[in-house]
Amino acid sequence: MPKLTIDDQEIEVPAGTTIIQAAMHAGIDIPHYCYHEDLPIDGNCRMCLVEVEKMPKLPPSCATVVTDGMVVKTRTDKVKEAVRGVLEFLLINHPVDCPVCDQAGECRLQDYYMVYGLHTSEIPLEMKVRKHKAVDLGPMVVLDSERCVLCSRCIRFFDHVTHTGEMQFFGRGDHVEIGTFENRPLDNPYSGNVVDVCPVGALTSRDFRFKCRVWFLLSTDSVCGGCSTGCNVRIDHRDGTIFRLLPRRNVDINKSWMCDEGRLTYHKLTSGERLRLPAARGRDGMQAPMKWSDAISLVDTTLRDIASRHGQNSILGFASPSATNEALFLFKLYLGDRIGTSNFEFRLASEDKDATAEEDQVLRHLDKHPNSIGAAGLGLASDSLGGIDGAIVAASEGRIEAAVIIYLKPLVERPADRDLEAKVAKLVESLEFSVVLTSHKAEWLAKANVVLPVTQWSEEEGTYTNFQGTEQAAGAAISPGGEILPIWQVMARLLKTSGDERVFSSQADIAAVRKTASAES
Amino acid sequence: MNKVLLANVDQPDQTNIDKYRERGGYQGLQKALAMEQTAVIDEVKASGLRGRGGAGFPTGMKWGFVPRNTGKATYLLCNADESEPGTFKDRLLLERDPHMLIEGMAIACYALDCHLSYIYIRGEYEFVAYTVQKALDEAYAAKILGPSLMGKDYPLDIFIHLGQGAYICGEETSLIESLEGYRGYPRLKPPFPAVSGFLASPTVVNNVETLCAVPWIVKNGAAAYSAMGTEKSKGTKLFSISGHVSKPGTYEVELGYPLMDLINNEAGGVTGGKLKAVIPGGSSVPVLTAAECEGVTLDYEALLKAGSMLGSGGVIVFNDTVKMPEVLSVIADFYAHESCGQCTPCREGTGWAAKILRNLVAGKGKVPDIDLLYKIADMMEGKTICPLADADVMPIRSFVTKFRSEFESFCAS
Numbered sequence: 001m002p003k004l005t006i007d008d009q010e011i012e013v014p015a016g017t018t019i020i021q022a023a024m025h026a027g028i029d030i031p032h033y034c035y036h037e038d039l040p041i042d043g044n045c046r047m048c049l050v051e052v053e054k055m056p057k058l059p060p061s062c063a064t065v066v067t068d069g070m071v072v073k074t075r076t077d078k079v080k081e082a083v084r085g086v087l088e089f090l091l092i093n094h095p096v097d098c099p100v101c102d103q104a105g106e107c108r109l110q111d112y113y114m115v116y117g118l119h120t121s122e123i124p125l126e127m128k129v130r131k132h133k134a135v136d137l138g139p140m141v142v143l144d145s146e147r148c149v150l151c152s153r154c155i156r157f158f159d160h161v162t163h164t165g166e167m168q169f170f171g172r173g174d175h176v177e178i179g180t181f182e183n184r185p186l187d188n189p190y191s192g193n194v195v196d197v198c199p200v201g202a203l204t205s206r207d208f209r210f211k212c213r214v215w216f217l218l219s220t221d222s223v224c225g226g227c228s229t230g231c232n233v234r235i236d237h238r239d240g241t242i243f244r245l246l247p248r249r250n251v252d253i254n255k256s257w258m259c260d261e262g263r264l265t266y267h268k269l270t271s272g273e274r275l276r277l278p279a280a281r282g283r284d285g286m287q288a289p290m291k292w293s294d295a296i297s298l299v300d301t302t303l304r305d306i307a308s309r310h311g312q313n314s315i316l317g318f319a320s321p322s323a324t325n326e327a328l329f330l331f332k333l334y335l336g337d338r339i340g341t342s343n344f345e346f347r348l349a350s351e352d353k354d355a356t357a358e359e360d361q362v363l364r365h366l367d368k369h370p371n372s373i374g375a376a377g378l379g380l381a382s383d384s385l386g387g388i389d390g391a392i393v394a395a396s397e398g399r400i401e402a403a404v405i406i407y408l409k410p411l412v413e414r415p416a417d418r419d420l421e422a423k424v425a426k427l428v429e430s431l432e433f434s435v436v437l438t439s440h441k442a443e444w445l446a447k448a449n450v451v452l453p454v455t456q457w458s459e460e461e462g463t464y465t466n467f468q469g470t471e472q473a474a475g476a477a478i479s480p481g482g483e484i485l486p487i488w489q490v491m492a493r494l495l496k497t498s499g500d501e502r503v504f505s506s507q508a509d510i511a512a513v514r515k516t517a518s519a520e521s
Numbered sequence: 522m523n524k525v526l527l528a529n530v531d532q533p534d535q536t537n538i539d540k541y542r543e544r545g546g547y548q549g550l551q552k553a554l555a556m557e558q559t560a561v562i563d564e565v566k567a568s569g570l571r572g573r574g575g576a577g578f579p580t581g582m583k584w585g586f587v588p589r590n591t592g593k594a595t596y597l598l599c600n601a602d603e604s605e606p607g608t609f610k611d612r613l614l615l616e617r618d619p620h621m622l623i624e625g626m627a628i629a630c631y632a633l634d635c636h637l638s639y640i641y642i643r644g645e646y647e648f649v650a651y652t653v654q655k656a657l658d659e660a661y662a663a664k665i666l667g668p669s670l671m672g673k674d675y676p677l678d679i680f681i682h683l684g685q686g687a688y689i690c691g692e693e694t695s696l697i698e699s700l701e702g703y704r705g706y707p708r709l710k711p712p713f714p715a716v717s718g719f720l721a722s723p724t725v726v727n728n729v730e731t732l733c734a735v736p737w738i739v740k741n742g743a744a745a746y747s748a749m750g751t752e753k754s755k756g757t758k759l760f761s762i763s764g765h766v767s768k769p770g771t772y773e774v775e776l777g778y779p780l781m782d783l784i785n786n787e788a789g790g791v792t793g794g795k796l797k798a799v800i801p802g803g804s805s806v807p808v809l810t811a812a813e814c815e816g817v818t819l820d821y822e823a824l825l826k827a828g829s830m831l832g833s834g835g836v837i838v839f840n841d842t843v844k845m846p847e848v849l850s851v852i853a854d855f856y857a858h859e860s861c862g863q864c865t866p867c868r869e870g871t872g873w874a875a876k877i878l879r880n881l882v883a884g885k886g887k888v889p890d891i892d893l894l895y896k897i898a899d900m901m902e903g904k905t906i907c908p909l910a911d912a913d914v915m916p917i918r919s920f921v922t923k924f925r926s927e928f929e930s931f932c933a934s
Binding site: 044057063090171173176 | 687709857858859860861863864865870873880893899900903904905906
């Protein structure tokens with residue numbers, strides 16, 4: 001492993017490391033535009049020039065591999081002047097339209113100007129090169145060529161990540177512009193990523209632009225709920241409203257990317273009307289709102305009564321692969337240990353198999369739920385029922401009398417999935433007593449005996465297990481307010497009512513019990 | 522003086538393979554094929570031949586860098602993308618004596634253990650490509666090229682590839698990139714082409730004139746070649762002389778020949794006025810004033826000492842009617858137009874400098890603009906992947922420094 005000195009700091013790095021990577025490792029920031037840790041090296045922006053002893057010219061740190069005994073300086077006057085010069089070049093033809101630019105606040109041109117630039121422009125306005133503006137590249141991306149620093153990150157993304165090569169440089173010299181061949185629309189299912197990789201305001205998101213200044217946004221780390229890949233994401237929100245999802249880097253799962261469908265899932269959260277209060281069907285057959293405490297004791301009492309009359313296995317726990325591991329663990333704890341059933345199921349289709357089946361060669365998987373592997377791992381799929389169809393048959397034959405159902409609408413839907421919700425409705429219809437935990441109103445819910453309003457993705461803290469079996473934590477970004485409760489809290493209340501004396505007041509409490517449970521098994 | 526390169530260019534039938542052979546053609550190849558491959562490289566090393574494309578890197582050493590027995594094919598690429606303003610020497614060789622190039626390439630391929638070679642001809646030389654293709658066809662018909670190299674069990678194919686009119690594709694790595702079918706962008710070095718070039722294999726890129734000197738060297742021996750020229754600049758060189766001279770054209774002289782003699786004897790002297798300035802090696806080298814031209818000899822070292830470079834040997838002569846800011850503006854426009862746009866300093870710097878000069882020549886400049894040109898030159902120099910930015914910096918600096926009063930007078934008017 002070569003040892004080198006960067007700014008008087010001696011560090012050892014694996015062979016093949018470039019100077020810029022070694023510097024990042026040592027906590028030293030080297031300015032750059034074209035370098036991206038998940039894209040091949042290009043070396044065109046010339047911002048990352050550094051001084052290396054025994055090298056006559058300033059080498060680009062992104063393309064220079066560390067050798068043993070190398071002495072690198074990143075903050076000398078010579079380096080600063082070189083970087084300032086490159087920055088001045090980048091800005092001469094830039095429109096400097098920060099007040100109307102969406103990138104403002106997270107723009108590398110702004111950031112580096114404050115550190116290295118602070119110069120006065122020496123080019124008269126009429127000398128600036130004019131390029132295309134507000135170019136409609138595709139459904140996700142808008143291009144402003146005048147803001148572009150031609151770093152080729154977007155081009156390299158399509159060349160080396162999706163291998164589709166939609167974008168390219170056109171023209172020569174200071175008239176070079178990026179674009180698509182013959183202006184064909186950029187309809188790649190991963191096109192939103194080029195907005196993230198663009199270090200400046202050239203590529204902006206059609207979905208997010210002009211919605212909110214980025215410095216007003218709060219960020220919460222989460223995991224995408226759109227499919228079983230489990231891409232790490234960041235939820236940017238303000239005042240209880242989500243404005244955008246951005247990928248978070250995870251080398252083992254999604255690198256720096258996510259798909260456009262996943263990026264847009266947050267729109268699904270606000271479509272339709274939310275359930276606000278628990279409700280139960282009275283003797284007249286009409287549902288009426290009620291207090292949580294009443295709803296909880298009604299559910300517990302009725303389930304116990306049915307269990308004593310028809311046997312414990314006449315009760316079914318039908319879980320959702322969109323719920324967190326914590327919620328599902330308590331779900332199983334309550335229905336399994338307290339009520340005593342061994343009938344569990346979560347499959348509306350073949351989620352457990354689809355979860356590991358690739359939909360494309362980049363990221364997506366066939367199963368559009370974030371936690372099918374977690375649900376299967378908790379033993380929530382039963383061979384005897386074999387999915388919801390088996391459960392419906394068992395219910396209509398009277399083998400199952402009652403069920404507690406968690407139903408969360410998938411955030412990404414394929415045409416084939418559209419009638420799956422109807423199957424849940426059919427199951428509810430076939431039961432003597434049904435409890436449904438869900439987030440949005442739906443006509444079929446009128447048939448349920450008890451309806452409990454619960455949180456959906458982005459509102460509940462917990463973990464999801466992705467296709468690789470990696471359990472990943474997602475934070476609660478926003479709160480739905482009102483009487484809506486996270487599923488795990490509903491389950492904790494049921495456990496308490498049923499006489500379980502353990503305290504489940506936080507994720508940590510559940511984690512501790514899960515740990516003991518898995519140690520015992 | 523012995524003519525190495527232009528001995529037969531005046532013969533109208535020299536492009537014919539039989540006539541070429543009658544005049545001693547393909548004897549160098551025959552001799553080379555009887556030698557060990559490495560012995561041919563040693564011979565070229567001993568001759569002191571240096572790359573004639575502009576950089577002047579020792580040819581034998583370049584060949585020696587190519588790793589052998591890597592399991593990958595080795596490629597020889599002939600750089601016939603002659604686009605340096607003021608340079609038209611390769612065209613003469615390609616047009617009048619194409620078999621000399623083919624013979625030189627065949628020898629080089631044999632020495633390098635290369636079986637597939639390309640001639641990258643600039644797109645504007647399409648008419649020349651027909652002549653070269655005809656010569657290649659003749660060489661195949663005469664069984665010089667093809668499955669066996671002049672009867673020796675050594676297959677060799679040579680193909681022509683036409684460029685699409687980009688100056689940058691004369692830079693060896695963008696030539697490779699272009700030949701591979703990509704946009705002509707220079708590559709980051711390392712890896713150098715000798716290790717990983719065309720199709721990620723060991724590759725040698727040589728200029729037309731360099732390869733044309735090889736048959737003579739092999740045929741007559743390294744000693745005969747190195748007997749010509751100066752101590753460090755061996756052999757002969759072609760100079761394309763243009764501008765205000767009576768007989769513009771391409772002339773072959775021994776290295777170390779006085780610049781003024783070339784202008785006065787070969788080119789017939791300065792016309793239309795007194796000598797004002799000379800660009801000695803193509804537009805990308807620093808300009809020399811009339812006073813600086815006195816006593817300067819045409820070789821790598823003397824020109825470097827005089828503050829310029831031998832470059833490609835494109836000598837451009839200006840008389841005293843020429844306004845130097847106008848010349849620089851044309852040169853700067855050329856580099857702004859030909860910058861590939863990959864690296865920031867070159868892309869933005871060449872364009873900016875060109876605009877400032879256009880403005881200045883139009884009488885709209887200010888004196889601070891002249892200092893801004895220096896600043897832009899500093900910001901561009903040595904910060905890019907390839908030397909195109911430096912090729913713009915050198916004329917800008919030398920013109921502005923040596924003819925500053927002229928630039929100032931443009932501002933005043």
